[in-house]
Amino acid sequence: MEVAQFHRALSDETRLRVLALLTAEGELCVCELVLALDMIQPRISRHLALLRDQGILQARRSGQWVLYSIAPDLPAWAREILRASAGAVAQTEAGKRDQARLADMHERPSRQCCA
DSSP: OOHHHHHHHTOSHHHHHHHHHHHHHSOEEHHHHHHHHTOOHHHHHHHHHHHHHTTSEEEEEETTEEEEEEOTTOOHHHHHHHHHHHHHHHTSHHHHHHHHHHHTOSSOOOHHHHO
């Protein structure tokens, strides 16, 4: 992973908010991110695809769900930057709203049925 490409991937507020939620939650599906970020699905999917293509996220399909998480093979330097960035985003008003909307979501996909 190239350092400049990694930083370019993080240079968007929506992608940072996605990464903050995934850092906090571990794994989320597109529908959870759409609700938490209050954005349309195509926009979220476009950002997820970029992060996946850069090797920052991994995706796994389970039935009807596609679940996203932080790639486990990220270099240590990238994990540290991601952890610090996610922590900072989580403290913003937008980050707090994202977490609140996710916490209020009804009928979230069960991880048992998605595993």
